[in-house]
Amino acid sequence: MPASNRLRWRLTLLYSLATLVSGAVLILIVISLSAGLPPTDVAQTPRSMGLPRPPRVETGVRIGSADSETQNFKERVLITPGLALLIMVPISLGVGWLIAGRMLRPVRTMTGRLQRISGRNVHERLAVEGPRDEFKELADTIDALLGRLETALDGHKRFVANAAHELRTPLTVEHALLEEPLIDPEAGVEEYRASFERLLAVNRQRGALLESLLTLAGSESARETGVPVDLDAVVRDALHGLAGETTGGVTGGTAGGTPVSVAGGLTVTATIRPARILGDPTLLARLVANLLDNAIHYNTPGGTVEVGTRQLDGYARLIITNTGPEVPPDQVERLFEPFQRLRRVADDGHHGLGLSIVRAIATVHGATLQARPRPGGGLSVQVLFPVDHVG
Incomplete structure (x- = not known):
């Protein structure tokens, strides 16, 4: 039978x-x-x-x-x-x-x-029509389950892409540090020791990044295991980290409240006020770094970058605004999808994952991400972190 x-x-x-x-x-x-x-x-x-x-x-x-x-x-x-x-x-x-x-x-x-329905067409739904009976409720429940499954599969794909993107730079740095003393015939113990110390530092950073990415994969546990973090301190560290680091041809930065000109003719202005939230420090550092990198890389000569933090109306607000090319309003949401850029340039070192990582980290922390084009060009991004139950 x-x-x-x-x-x-x-x-x-x-x-x-x-x-x-x-x-x-x-x-x-x-x-x-x-x-x-x-x-x-x-x-x-x-x-x-x-x-x-x-x-x-x-x-x-x-x-x-x-x-x-x-x-x-x-x-x-x-x-x-x-x-x-x-x-x-x-x-x-x-x-x-x-x-x-x-x-x-x-x-x-x-x-x-x-x-x-399989992994290739998980976007399809039962879409049962008719009166609200037990079968209709069952079909709607299955459709909701398929929606959550589709979101989880998309998140898994983004996780793999983000992990590969984030691990590429440390691997390149490690390769350079290993190769540097080998190509120098006069390199001695001190040079090898210095390279090994830098390798250890890079390795520790990569380990912390891997732990954070694993936390990112399980977004629910990431929120539960958050610790109190001073968002203003994270932003100051990110701005200080710009000094001596080349990012799209721009070096330098400021953590103060006055404008500072940096290489490339850009001016960075930071207005930092105290703001404390619950979260993962490594993930938050990555969010700020990606937003700064995006603001600096997609800018125009002689442009500006404005960075600010403050706590208002139950939210810790991070605002990063930059000048740059005009962004059509209907293209703003697309920029936060993986591998999406407004204007693709070959071999520019960017793969269109920075803002998608920002959105994923914001979602992990229960934050609201708001982005809008600036009049005359550029982008203004605001991240609103809830500050409830912060110790």
């Missing part, structure tokens, strides 16, 4: 059994109610009609005939419904089979659609 028909047969037998039990109960009720009734073809006696009994004595033949008719009547009351009940057995099986098939049709339809 096919597995798809087992439930249908069970429902059919259940319907038939219910019919038989109901019929048997009905027969018992009929027999019980008709036990004291005479058959209709037996003449009623004067006594049964409430008249005085005539003085003539009834013959035994007459009495025996009445008793025989009564007995036959009772037998017919039992046999006739029983035969009708036996006739109903195959009828109830057929009707039960049709009813079970009709009731299970939505389930078969949903099963067929689900069997066609």
Whole structure:
């Protein structure tokens, strides 16, 4: 028997059994109610009609005939419904089979659609229409589950892409540090020691990054294991880290409140006010670094970058604004997707993952990410971190 028909047969037998039990109960009720009734073809006696009994004595033949008719009547009351009940057995099986098939049709339809859904078309939905019944609720629940599954698969893909992107730079640095003393024939112990110390520092940073990426993969646990972090201190460290580091041809930075010109003709202005949140320090440092890198790299000669933090209305606000080429409003959301850039330039060292990492980290911390194009060109990005329950 096919597995798809087992439930249908069970429902059919259940319907038939219910019919038989109901019929048997009905027969018992009929027999019980008709036990004291005479058959209709037996003449009623004067006594049964409430008249005085005539003085003539009834013959035994007459009495025996009445008793025989009564007995036959009772037998017919039992046999006739029983035969009708036996006739109903195959009828109830057929009707039960049709009813079970009709009731299970939505389930078969949903099963067929689900069997066609795979990793390539997980975006498809059952989209069952009709009244709000149990099957509609089941289909809507499955559609919601498919939506969460699609989000998880997309998150997994982004995680792999982000991990590969973030690990590429440390690997390049490690290769250079290993190669540097080897190509110098006069390199001594001190040079090797210095290279090894730098390698250890890079290795520690990469280990911390890997731990953070694993935390990013499980976004729920990342929020639960957050620690109090001074967002203003993270921004200051990121700005100080710009000094001596080449980022798209721009070096330098400031953590103060006055404008400072940096290489490339850019001016960086930072207005830092205290702001404390719960989160992962390494992930938050990566978020700030990616936003700064985006603001500096996608800028124009002589442009500006404005960085600010503050705490207001229950939120810690990080705002980074930069001048640059004009950004169409309908393209802003696309910039936060993996591998998406407004203008792609070959071999520029950017792969369009920076802002997608920013959005993922913001989501991990329950933050709201707002981005809008600036009049005249550039982008303004604001991240609102909730500060509830911060110790």
